[in-house]
Amino acid sequence: MMDESRRGFIGKAFGAVAAAGGVASLIAMKKTWDPLPSVMSAGYTTVDVSGLEANKLQISVWRGKPVFILKYTEDMKPTDGRSVKVGDHYYAVMIGLCTHLGCIPGYEEDKKMFKCACHGGEYSPDGVNTFGPPPRPLDIPPFKIDGQTLVLGEEGPEYKKMTAKA
Amino acid sequence: MAEFKKAGSMLEWFDQRLGVINFTKVMMTEYWIPKNINFLWAMGVLLTMLFTMLLVSGIFLLMYYKPDVNMAFDSVNYTIMQEVAYGWLFRHIHAVGASVVFLIIYIHMFTGIYYGSYKKGREMIWISGMLLFMLFSAEGFSGYMLPWGQMSYWAAYVITEIFGGIPFIGDELVVWIRGNFYVADATLTRFFMLHVLLIPLAILGAIVFHFYSLRFPHVNNEKGEFFDFEAEEKKYLAGDKKGSKVIPFWPVFLSKDVFVMGVFLIFFFYLVFFHYSFAMDPINFDKADGLKTPAHIYPEWYFLWSYEVLRGWFFEIAGISGKSLGLMAFGFANVIFLLIPWLDRSPLVKPANQRPMFKYWFWLMIADLMVLTEFGKLPPTGPNAWVGFGASLTFLVLFLSLPIITKMESKKKAGGK
Numbered sequence: 001m002m003d004e005s006r007r008g009f010i011g012k013a014f015g016a017v018a019a020a021g022g023v024a025s026l027i028a029m030k031k032t033w034d035p036l037p038s039v040m041s042a043g044y045t046t047v048d049v050s051g052l053e054a055n056k057l058q059i060s061v062w063r064g065k066p067v068f069i070l071k072y073t074e075d076m077k078p079t080d081g082r083s084v085k086v087g088d089h090y091y092a093v094m095i096g097l098c099t100h101l102g103c104i105p106g107y108e109e110d111k112k113m114f115k116c117a118c119h120g121g122e123y124s125p126d127g128v129n130t131f132g133p134p135p136r137p138l139d140i141p142p143f144k145i146d147g148q149t150l151v152l153g154e155e156g157p158e159y160k161k162m163t164a165k166a
Numbered sequence: 167m168a169e170f171k172k173a174g175s176m177l178e179w180f181d182q183r184l185g186v187i188n189f190t191k192v193m194m195t196e197y198w199i200p201k202n203i204n205f206l207w208a209m210g211v212l213l214t215m216l217f218t219m220l221l222v223s224g225i226f227l228l229m230y231y232k233p234d235v236n237m238a239f240d241s242v243n244y245t246i247m248q249e250v251a252y253g254w255l256f257r258h259i260h261a262v263g264a265s266v267v268f269l270i271i272y273i274h275m276f277t278g279i280y281y282g283s284y285k286k287g288r289e290m291i292w293i294s295g296m297l298l299f300m301l302f303s304a305e306g307f308s309g310y311m312l313p314w315g316q317m318s319y320w321a322a323y324v325i326t327e328i329f330g331g332i333p334f335i336g337d338e339l340v341v342w343i344r345g346n347f348y349v350a351d352a353t354l355t356r357f358f359m360l361h362v363l364l365i366p367l368a369i370l371g372a373i374v375f376h377f378y379s380l381r382f383p384h385v386n387n388e389k390g391e392f393f394d395f396e397a398e399e400k401k402y403l404a405g406d407k408k409g410s411k412v413i414p415f416w417p418v419f420l421s422k423d424v425f426v427m428g429v430f431l432i433f434f435f436y437l438v439f440f441h442y443s444f445a446m447d448p449i450n451f452d453k454a455d456g457l458k459t460p461a462h463i464y465p466e467w468y469f470l471w472s473y474e475v476l477r478g479w480f481f482e483i484a485g486i487s488g489k490s491l492g493l494m495a496f497g498f499a500n501v502i503f504l505l506i507p508w509l510d511r512s513p514l515v516k517p518a519n520q521r522p523m524f525k526y527w528f529w530l531m532i533a534d535l536m537v538l539t540e541f542g543k544l545p546p547t548g549p550n551a552w553v554g555f556g557a558s559l560t561f562l563v564l565f566l567s568l569p570i571i572t573k574m575e576s577k578k579k580a581g582g583k
Contacts, residue, residue: 064348102327104459133480135487
């Protein structure tokens with residue numbers, strides 16, 4: 001110790017208490033800004049896919065985010081690791097936010113592609129980025145297949161298989 | 167307790183208790199400003215006035231504004247605009263003021279760069295000024311969210327998403343900042359707090375610090391001349407007002423500032439009454455909808471240059487994605503002005519037109535910022551994307567080459583003698 005006097009000890013003790021209090025306050029402040037428990041638990045969205053039309057984009061909402069569900073037409077080939085088979089049909093299931101800066105791409109049915117109006121990013125119908133600034137394909141939300149319905153927010157075996165591959 | 171004599175006047179009474187006579191001298195009548203300046207030196211006082219107007223109009227808006235996703239939009243567009251007497255006036259003053267304050271900040275900032283008012287003892291003035299610029303940017307961004315229109319929502323979305331680019335903690339950080347997985351009620355309320363309390367407090371503190379930082383190195387002048395302020399002060403106080411190189415802040419300097427202020431206010435209230443729409447984007451009169459992106463998202467004009475630096479990088483280079491490159495360029499753009507005192511390696515304090523190489527650099531930088539601003543608002547498709555890339559690259563090259571240019575310039579100067 002540099003200063004072994006009583007005053008030096010009191011100074012260090014005060015410093016230690018103040019530091020502990022400061023750290024504790026910072027933790028409390030950080031946690032106050034955390035999402036609330038109700039926000040964290042809000043949410044499983046179920047979507048019945050049996051009534052969907054092929055090549056028509058269905059947009060569902062999960063945790064405030066749009067989720068694209070696109071039923072493939074007969075001539076659209078399923079993509080390995082990205083297409084979801086529910087019943088006899090293949091679907092693309094993905095979060096409808098451009099991976100560049102989070103805008104919502106629109107689906108152009110005639111050209112069979114997604115186009116983001118914000119910065120010109122383009123995606124194939126299975127959500128793979130084909131042009132522009134997007135750094136990666138559209139994200140796939142955790143899902144579980146339950147008969148003809150999709151449960152968004154729960155990790156089913158099909159989802160686990162997909163993420164294991166990636 | 168000190169012995170107090172009975173005061174002979176009200177002034178003396180206050181002076182005994184608060185030292186007001188000495189305080190007035192230090193702050194006003196014996197705070198010395200160089201004579202050799204022009205109207206560009208009035209921007210500081212204009213900014214102080216504009217900040218006061220934003221504060222006052224903000225207080226009036228605060229009485230009716232509701233920071234809740236279900237009520238915010240109507241509290242602004244119905245209650246304040248239609249029901250509250252003169253509510254529209256306070257909103258227009260606030261919106262136009264927020265836009266114009268950046269115009270004056272930029273003039274103030276580029277005046278500083280042009281005249282080299284950031285070096286040789288003036289570094290802290292520059293740094294505290296740039297700190298104010300950052301705080302005003304945060305204030306502008308957080309305030310833009312409050313009317314809860316489509317542009318409010320999507321600007322908030324895109325800008326908070328930028329933090330997702332930070333390695334490792336990015337995704338969690340975005341959720342933490344928003345208080346939700348998307349821009350939601352928690353986000354609006356916390357940015358409301360930042361806008362009306364925390365950031366204004368920080369701005370007030372930074373303004374005091376900025377003024378204080380002026381006291382030791384003193385205000386620069388048109389020629390970048392260094393002189394003995396104490397000697398010039400003595401001359402002035404001895405009655406040689408003509409021979410002295412300085413004038414007191416009050417009343418001499420401010421009397422001219424008041425004139426500039428008057429001209430400015432005519433312009434300002436012309437905008438407030440007749441041309442306010444430039445500060446109020448029509449898209450923001452649609453209520454925020456998280457499931458419908460507007461066709462084209464752009465920030466207010468004062469952020470366009472840095473926005474264009476961000477999105478100018480739209481393709482992969484050497485395995486680094488366009489998004490990461492854009493973020494790096496954006497980070498660079500946001501700190502580089504802060505470092506100007508150290509990037510300029512020439513010890514010369516002179517206006518740019520008297521510096522053989524810096525003058526080209528200065529006007530090139532201004533031109534590049536104008537191109538960035540212009541293209542920042544256009545959709546980034548086809549040739550626009552390439553102009554954006556070129557201007558963004560030029561910005562980086564300009565600032566990276568500044569140390570070399572200024573070093574060469576100071577050598578040339580020394581060799582010429």
